[in-house]
Amino acid sequence: MTTQALHARQARGIRRSRIQAQDHSRNPIRIIVAIVLAALFAFPIVWTTIGAFKSPTEANASPPVWWPSTLTLENFAKLDGTGSSLLVYVLNSVAVTTMTVLITTVAAVLAGYALARYRFRGQNAFFGVTIGMLLVPYPALLVSLFTVMVWFGLTNSLFGLALIYSTFQMPFAIYMMRNSFESVPDELIEAAELDGCTKFSALPRVILPLVAPGVVTVALFAFLAAWNEFLAALVLLNDNPSFTLPIALVNAQNGPLNTIDWGALQAGITVTMLPCVILFILLQRYYVSGLVAGTGK
Amino acid sequence: MSHSALLDPPTRAAAAPDAPRGPRTRSPRRRRGEQLQGWALTAPAAVLIALFFVLPFGLTVWMSFFDWPTFGTPTPIGFENYADLASDPKFGEAVLFTVGYTLVTSVIGILLSLGLALLxxxxxxxxxxxRALLFAPVTIGFAPAGLLWLAMSNARTGVLPDLFAKLGLAPAGVDWFAEPTTTLALVVVMTVWKTAGLAMLVLLTGMDSIPGEIYEAAKLDGANAWTTLTRITLPLIVKPLSLVILLTVTTTFLSFDQFFTMTKGGPDGSTVTVVYYLYNAAFVSLDRGYAAAVAVVVVLIMAIISIAQVRLQRGRKAEA
Known part of the structure; x- marks a missing residue:
């Protein structure tokens, strides 16, 4: 048996004992408590999703109807009556989110690569300002951002909103990409250079595939931020056809005669929240790796 | 290298030092090429940050010294906005309310997420x-999440008042949003529901890096669960734990969405947070200069919280 195999076997042994000591629980109380808590946390999501498919009468019934007698799409259709159609709001949100993801990813990949692999004057100042942004909460900048957007002719503009969202993604995104590029071994880049790549052309051909997990993480965080952002959209979008989903929801809530159509509201919430929940379930491990990067390990 | 020659001629020259048009030594040229490329690569991010962060940040500070109407010319008024701010009892109330709300939410949220992580x-x-179900609420935005809880707890169609009445925990037909205490309790519960999963996940990443041998040794020494928690787990997750505390405190202090969607600052203006006050000043009263002064004060408060946190952590490290 080689020493390597021995080491591997030892490592496995340690792992196994660790699992037995701490990493495994068959305690039924723990399992029951965990499942009950998980059910409690999931309940609001499930309740709202079911509510979205109730008939408008049942969705607005008092006391509430626990289980719908039929499932309909009427609530989604009623949301159309509150301004522009639901589809317009969904498309607005999709547009802002897509632009934010693209701008954030491209800008952060380029800047992260430069910070990790190039030496240039102003490098530390640039990184310092980027990280320093975390100290300034962006709600505090909204007053003047509104004025700035008027100067640039970007009020009521989904593109303008995407530029703002991308900017405030920069600290996390650049930090994440810089770390990803730094963890690529130097030898790989040198080998690429020997093969005739320049430092720059090695990026798309050789290095980018290696940092793909980091790129997905950055894109995922940008997606969730842009899809869910509320305050800037509330302040910067004033005309109904350009509303994003969260703003459209608040508008639907303040419906005609100040009555709330709870069925339509729950339908809107469902359309807004489910893409995020589903995307998270699909890309969980990227979210976690982003968190680990964020905790600075 | 031919494919990129058009994109970056300086590096091409650097990569081919024997080329006849390179009379100088290789390194300065290469350094200059690297310099230009570095700037070019950071340019998109730098432009974004300059236009949408540095510029508005500077403008906020500048505006705070002006009477800045939405239409018409701004007039400089020195520190008057700050003086007004200091003498407005409503601002003091907003700060006090936000601090209280932050403390309650953070303590409950952090204890719960620590419990969840251990569980x-x-x-x-x-x-x-x-784990996925406990985390799912984190991915929902604060605005839709606030509306979701509004739908679940309104007096007419809400499932929670109905459930509480059926279980005999609360009288039927009471509007929870009519009372400041129950209103605040609902916002706290909603915020904890939406944020506990994130804190839990950060704490789990810390706990996962504790070697199992330590627990084994503790077990052999006959340590009970409480000793294991306070003597091993907690000291070894200080870093993620302090990150969680910082994140929770700062994001909670800046709360707006959940109050805008659930309470509108009511009942009777009892739930106006600092950011809500800022929003009202800037976009309801349209007093931009005054709002800018509020914004500067908010930035200062956040800076103090962050610095205090870093100091505390350093102090603890020095002790250890």
Whole structure:
């Protein structure tokens, strides 16, 4: 048996004992408590999703109807009556989110690569300002951002909103990409250079595939931020056809005669929240790796 | 290298030092090429940050010294906005309310997420699903989440008042949003529901990096669960734990969405947070200069919180 195999076997042994000591629980109380808590946390999501498919009468019934007698799409259709159609709001949100993801990813990949692999004057100042942004909460900048957007002719503009969202993604995104590029071994880049790549052309051909997990993480965080952002959209979008989903929801809530159509509201919430929940379930491990990067390990 | 020659001629020259048009030594040229490329690569991010962060940040500070109407010319008024701010009892109330709300939410949220992390740390059947469900609310935005809880707790169609009445925990037909205490309790519960999963996950990443041998040794020494928690787990997750505290405190202090969607600052203006006050000043009263002064004060408060946190952590490290 080689020493390597021995080491591997030892490592496995340690792992196994660790699992037995701490990493495994068959305690039924723990399992029951965990499942009950998980059910409690999931309940609001499930309740709202079911509510979205109730008939408008049942969705607005008092006391509430626990289980719908039929499932309909009427609530989604009623949301159309509150301004522009639901589809317009969904498309607005999709547009802002897509632009934010693209701008954030491209800008952060380029800047992260430069910070990790190039030496240039102003490098530390640039990184310092980027990280320093975390100290300034962006709600505090909204007053003047509104004025700035008027100067640039970007009020009521989904593109303008995407530029703002991308900017405030920069600290996390650049930090994440810089770390990803730094963890690529130097030898790989040198080998690429020997093969005739320049430092720059090695990026798309050789290095980018290696940092793909980091790129997905950055894109995922940008997606969730842009899809869910509320305050800037509330302040910067004033005309109904350009509303994003969260703003459209608040508008639907303040419906005609100040009555709330709870069925339509729950339908809107469902359309807004489910893409995020589903995307998270699909890309969980990227979210976690982003968190680990964020905790600075 | 031919494919990129058009994109970056300086590096091409650097990569071919024997080329006849390179009379100088290789390194300065290469350094200059590297310099230009570095700037070019950071340019998109730098332009974004300059236009949408540095510029508005500077403008906020500048505006705070002006009477800045939405239409018409701004007039400089020195520190008057700050003086007004200091003498407005409503601002003091907003700060006090936000501090109280932040303390309550953070303590409950952090204790709960620590409990959750300890609960779902070991492997058990269904652990992955349990973790995912506990985390799911984190991915929902604060505005839709606030509306979701509004829909669940309104007096007419809400499932929670109905459930509480059926279980005999609360009288039927009471509007929870009519009372400041119940209103605040609902916002706290909603915020904790939406944020506990994130804190839990950060704490789990810390707990996962503690070697199992330490626990084994503790077990051999006969340590009970409480000793293990306070003497091993907590000291070894200080870093993620302080990150969680910082994140929770700062994001909670800046709360707006959940109040805008659930309470509108009511009942009777009892739930106006600092950011809500800022929003009202800037976009309801349209007093931009005054709002800018509020914004500067908010930035200062956040800076103090962050610095205090870093100091505390350093102090603790020095002690150890």
């Amino acid at each position: 779902v740390r070991p492997r058990f059947p269904g652990r992955t699903a349990v």
